[in-house]
Amino acid sequence: MANRHKTKAKKWKSRAKSLRARLSEALLPKKTAAVSPLAPKDGFPDLTVIAGAEFAAIEAGVRYKGRLDVMLARLAPGTVVAGSFTRSQTRSAAVRDCQDKIAQTADAAKGAAILVNSGNSNAFTGARGQAAVEALCAQLAERTGLPASRVFTASTGVIGEPLPHERISAKIDDLIAGLSPEALPQAARAIMTTDTFPKGAVAEIEIDGKTVRIAGIAKGSGMIAPDMATMLVYIFTDIGLPQKGLQSMVTRLTDRTFNCITVDSDTSTSDTLIVAATGQSGATLSDMRAASAKAFEKALADVMLNLAHQVVRDGEGATKFVEIAVTGAENDDDAKRCALAIANSPLVKTALAGEDPNWGRIVMAVGKSGAAADRDKLAIFFGDITVATDGMVDPDYAEAAGAAYMKQDELQIGVDLGLGKGSATVWTCDLTHRYVEINADYRS
Numbered sequence: 001m002a003n004r005h006k007t008k009a010k011k012w013k014s015r016a017k018s019l020r021a022r023l024s025e026a027l028l029p030k031k032t033a034a035v036s037p038l039a040p041k042d043g044f045p046d047l048t049v050i051a052g053a054e055f056a057a058i059e060a061g062v063r064y065k066g067r068l069d070v071m072l073a074r075l076a077p078g079t080v081v082a083g084s085f086t087r088s089q090t091r092s093a094a095v096r097d098c099q100d101k102i103a104q105t106a107d108a109a110k111g112a113a114i115l116v117n118s119g120n121s122n123a124f125t126g127a128r129g130q131a132a133v134e135a136l137c138a139q140l141a142e143r144t145g146l147p148a149s150r151v152f153t154a155s156t157g158v159i160g161e162p163l164p165h166e167r168i169s170a171k172i173d174d175l176i177a178g179l180s181p182e183a184l185p186q187a188a189r190a191i192m193t194t195d196t197f198p199k200g201a202v203a204e205i206e207i208d209g210k211t212v213r214i215a216g217i218a219k220g221s222g223m224i225a226p227d228m229a230t231m232l233v234y235i236f237t238d239i240g241l242p243q244k245g246l247q248s249m250v251t252r253l254t255d256r257t258f259n260c261i262t263v264d265s266d267t268s269t270s271d272t273l274i275v276a277a278t279g280q281s282g283a284t285l286s287d288m289r290a291a292s293a294k295a296f297e298k299a300l301a302d303v304m305l306n307l308a309h310q311v312v313r314d315g316e317g318a319t320k321f322v323e324i325a326v327t328g329a330e331n332d333d334d335a336k337r338c339a340l341a342i343a344n345s346p347l348v349k350t351a352l353a354g355e356d357p358n359w360g361r362i363v364m365a366v367g368k369s370g371a372a373a374d375r376d377k378l379a380i381f382f383g384d385i386t387v388a389t390d391g392m393v394d395p396d397y398a399e400a401a402g403a404a405y406m407k408q409d410e411l412q413i414g415v416d417l418g419l420g421k422g423s424a425t426v427w428t429c430d431l432t433h434r435y436v437e438i439n440a441d442y443r444s
Contacts, residue, residue, distance in 0.1 A: 038318055047188075055182075064119050083275070115168070117156075132163045199307055205296065216304070324339045332422045341366065374417070
């Protein structure tokens with residue numbers, strides 16, 4: 001009898017403890033992730049106003065409560081639009097719709113609009129997903145006087161759940177009424193999902209005596225891998241140039257920026273990068289081989305790389321920002337293949353999280369990459385520290401030096417294959433317990 005009472009008492013104590021824990025958890029704010037320790041130290045930039053571009057953001061309750069989750073951009077007549085998108089075979093209805101519209105190179109004289117929601121990716125939703133895109137495009141076109149072919153949409157968030165597009169539809173008039181040239185920072189917040197900070201970048205250059213401005217925003221934190229990543233990127237500029245010239249530029253620069261980052265090797269269904277040029281500055285590019293075109297391309301590249309780096313810095317649970325530079329490959333493709341193998345290796349990434357200078361894992365990743373490699377010509381570097389040369393540990397390498405280096409927030413890993421002139425640089429982050437926590441609980 002006494003044993004039975006003891007057993008019951010134990011059960012009640014256990015239940016009480018469980019209830020206290022659940023109550024304590026219930027009183028905590030949900031999903032309030034701390035800002036990434038790798039976030040830009042200067043915070044969100046002062047985004048310059050882009051002539052011919054207006055923005056608005058609103059709470060529609062697509063999935064989240066009490067936060068901005070829909071943004072609208074309206075672009076002046078004469079705006080040309082270019083884009084780059086995920087190559088996923090399961091890409092969303094919104095991505096396919098944008099791809100089709102940009103391929104049509106519709107009349108820029110009509111202007112354009114961009115509508116984006118967070119919280120639901122509208123991916124793998126079949127005919128309902130396509131119907132949602134068409135309904136929103138038709139409504140926004142009717143309200144703004146644009147042809148539907150000039151309305152671009154995007155969605156980001158949970159895959160496989162029907163988009164409650166009626167919640168967005170109910171806010172279209174409010175979004176239009178709230179349009180302002182100064183609301184791009186609010187738009188940056190509206191497109192966030194698991195991001196811990198909004199991402200923005202700016203640039204200004206002089207072309208033909210006129211100031212040309214570029215301002216961009218992005219979201220991205222997990223499901224990040226080349227072609228492109230689970231990210232949305234919107235960049236606006238007031239320069240004038242041909243659509244085909246802008247598209248060629250965007251395609252080139254995407255391969256050097258957003259297609260050179262990885263957080264977890266997973267390519268999203270929803271990646272969308274759109275660059276819109278309003279032509280309102282008075283500066284125009286006609287010859288894409290001219291020095292002025294090259295100057296603009298460099299400024300655009302700087303904005304794109306800045307945003308790409310911020311996506312990695314906000315990698316889910318990230319504590320290390322890592323640059324991986326591979327040189328001496330037979331060709332650039334092999335160098336990139338090798339760099340990505342290192343960047344995507346769970347063993348390498350967890351070693352970085354544990355601040356373990358386990359260079360053997362880098363050797364492993366080089367060997368599995370599929371790139372041409374010669375064991376006896378391989379060299380490895382941690383920043384300025386030579387770790388291995390000629391296929392073996394460098395005689396002057398000290399493990400203590402490697403361990404001390406790994407404690408830094410920003411790391412550089414160098415690999416020289418010793419075979420040729422091919423080179424590539426990619427950027428990644430470490431893989432921590434926090435990444436598992438975020439993704440194990442993403443839909444709850």
